[in-house]
Amino acid sequence: MSNHLELQPPSQTAEPASSNPALPSCCKCDRAAIIQDGEGLAYCPDHAPSQLWEDTSG
DSSP states (O other), X not given: OOOGGXXXXXXXXXXXXXXXXXXXXXXXXXXXXXXXXTTSOEEOTTTOOHHHHHOOOO
């Protein structure tokens, strides 16, 4: 069951937000978000503000 259509570069296979209902899509692009700020804005790894990564104590 090999499908050559599945062989795409990772940069072109951004997962839709529907694949992870826990987080919406990034507010800066269409990629699946992995982090949210205090205002409810979601970001993918490329667009997440640095303070969200550093300030994890709340």
